[in-house]
Amino acid sequence: MAIKAEALTRHYGHVQALKGVDLEIGTGVFGLLGPNGAGKTTFIRIVATILPPTSGRATVFGYDVVRERIPIRRMLGYLPQEFGAYPKLTGYEYLEYIAALKGVRHPKEQINALLDRFGLSGVARRRVTSYSGGMLRRLGIAQALLGDPKVLLVDEPTAGLDPEERVRFREYLMDLGSHRVIVLSTHLVEDVAMICDRLAILSEGKLRFFGTPGELVAQFQGRIYQLVVPEEAVKEKLLALGERVLTTQRIEGGRAMRVLGEVPEGRLVTPSLEDAYLALLRL
Amino acid sequence: MINHLFYEAKLSMSWRLLLLSVFVSILRLTKAFSPEVPEIWVGWVVFLEFVYPVLFPLLMFTILEREKQWHTLEVLVGTPKKKGMIFLFRSLFVLLLLVLVAIAAVSPAEYLLIIAPGLALGSVAFLFGLFLGEEAGLGLSLAWWGFSFLSVLTGRSLSSFRTINWFVLLLSTSGLPRNELLVRKLAHLGVGLFLFAMAFTLADLKRSWFVR
Numbered sequence A: 001m002a003i004k005a006e007a008l009t010r011h012y013g014h015v016q017a018l019k020g021v022d023l024e025i026g027t028g029v030f031g032l033l034g035p036n037g038a039g040k041t042t043f044i045r046i047v048a049t050i051l052p053p054t055s056g057r058a059t060v061f062g063y064d065v066v067r068e069r070i071p072i073r074r075m076l077g078y079l080p081q082e083f084g085a086y087p088k089l090t091g092y093e094y095l096e097y098i099a100a101l102k103g104v105r106h107p108k109e110q111i112n113a114l115l116d117r118f119g120l121s122g123v124a125r126r127r128v129t130s131y132s133g134g135m136l137r138r139l140g141i142a143q144a145l146l147g148d149p150k151v152l153l154v155d156e157p158t159a160g161l162d163p164e165e166r167v168r169f170r171e172y173l174m175d176l177g178s179h180r181v182i183v184l185s186t187h188l189v190e191d192v193a194m195i196c197d198r199l200a201i202l203s204e205g206k207l208r209f210f211g212t213p214g215e216l217v218a219q220f221q222g223r224i225y226q227l228v229v230p231e232e233a234v235k236e237k238l239l240a241l242g243e244r245v246l247t248t249q250r251i252e253g254g255r256a257m258r259v260l261g262e263v264p265e266g267r268l269v270t271p272s273l274e275d276a277y278l279a280l281l282r283l
Numbered sequence B: 001m002i003n004h005l006f007y008e009a010k011l012s013m014s015w016r017l018l019l020l021s022v023f024v025s026i027l028r029l030t031k032a033f034s035p036e037v038p039e040i041w042v043g044w045v046v047f048l049e050f051v052y053p054v055l056f057p058l059l060m061f062t063i064l065e066r067e068k069q070w071h072t073l074e075v076l077v078g079t080p081k082k083k084g085m086i087f088l089f090r091s092l093f094v095l096l097l098l099v100l101v102a103i104a105a106v107s108p109a110e111y112l113l114i115i116a117p118g119l120a121l122g123s124v125a126f127l128f129g130l131f132l133g134e135e136a137g138l139g140l141s142l143a144w145w146g147f148s149f150l151s152v153l154t155g156r157s158l159s160s161f162r163t164i165n166w167f168v169l170l171l172s173t174s175g176l177p178r179n180e181l182l183v184r185k186l187a188h189l190g191v192g193l194f195l196f197a198m199a200f201t202l203a204d205l206k207r208s209w210f211v212r
Helices: A040-047 A069-074 A091-102 A107-117 A133-145 A163-176 A189-195 A213-219 A231-244 A273-282 B002-012 B015-029 B038-069 B073-077 B083-105 B108-132 B134-154 B178-205
Strands: A003-012 A015-025 A028-033 A055-060 A076-079 A151-155 A181-186 A198-203 A206-211 A224-230 A245-251 A254-260
Touching (some): A003 A040, A015 A040, A015 A198, A015 A206, A028 A189, A040 A055, A040 A181, A069 A076, A076 A133, A091 A107, A091 B002, A107 A133, A133 A163, A163 A189, A181 A189, A198 A213, A206 A213, A206 A273, A231 A245, A231 A254, A245 A273, B015 B083, B038 B073, B038 B108, B038 B134, B083 B108, B083 B178, B108 B134, B108 B178
Parallel strands (some): A076 A151
Antiparallel strands (some): A003 A055, A198 A206, A224 A254, A245 A254
């Protein structure tokens, strides 16, 4: 396995961000899903050697994230959740600087290829301060790919992107995932449903699920019901069903509710990945 | 390596500071500013010794703070390049400018007088900035400067406390014999260089780069 975590914990003072997480991640796109504050970013930072774990152990291709940071950093591409570039530099200069830090030899060809691939060639000579959120994000993934890393860690890469950018971004990741390890941390189920081969769900620092999207959906087969509620009865129904309601969607004449567990007036439906994810968090 | 150095220079270079050193040099060279008259010269050196060292910790603070402000720290740390080397280059470019200003502003005999306390304060800001957080580093260095300033203001005799008086950085008004003053300034310089070396080593060994 490329990335292995054993009983990984991390505390910030009294707050336990990770509580004994065991994970094994191989080649392909791996989704790390969970609500805000679940511990995803902490996990990514530990693997990226930015933070040491409080206890437990994590390795990347056999190298320990605490004792053998340099060999890990040599094979790593990392796009943090809050990515920024130096305002004094242009897009091209920023990539050239990161290439120098990564020790990339003859970086010009690689930089030009990445700028081309991510549609940044036209703005490469402009200062990064003039970039839109989407352009900055693409610059972020370009810097992560410098040096052709074996492991790519991307933390909430689609946050703040418009729908078109988001679709394009997922395509990039799918292409890249065919021959490297990609860990995608996100709170968007849609991202995982579209591109991930396997996923883990973290909640309050604990590992709640580990497997394929199909396996997660299968866990809730026969347990998700949909009912249509007229608009005037929505409040009452929500109160009656409480936490069992997974999603509601406005439809003509009322709302369609997806509910965990049997409801007399509901009909059994095939769960989506989002249903299964939300249901798991309710359990 | 040259590429790396070029970018570190570009990132750390303060054009305002460079302009200041050029400006002061022009004033000195054209004799528009001639502090050779002893009364002016003494006042000028005393003023510089009080004010100039504060620039060092402020600039060291900026080096660390900007990485967080610009959200560039995590990518930087995630690269295999030694962080000590990165911060060494950045500090050198900043310190070089500060030293250039000093060279332009005072005569060679007074370099040590204004550079030594600056290096000592800058190194504290940098070392403790890496260790405890940049605000703590800056706070500690300014506290040290404040202690020295208060010592001068309250006019305490430097000989009254045997060990503590070595921590007083501002000595031009102390009345100490020139030789002893230089020894103390050399000690401050030595402490500054030693703490800087420790800071760069710490940057390499640092395991937790907690980003708020």
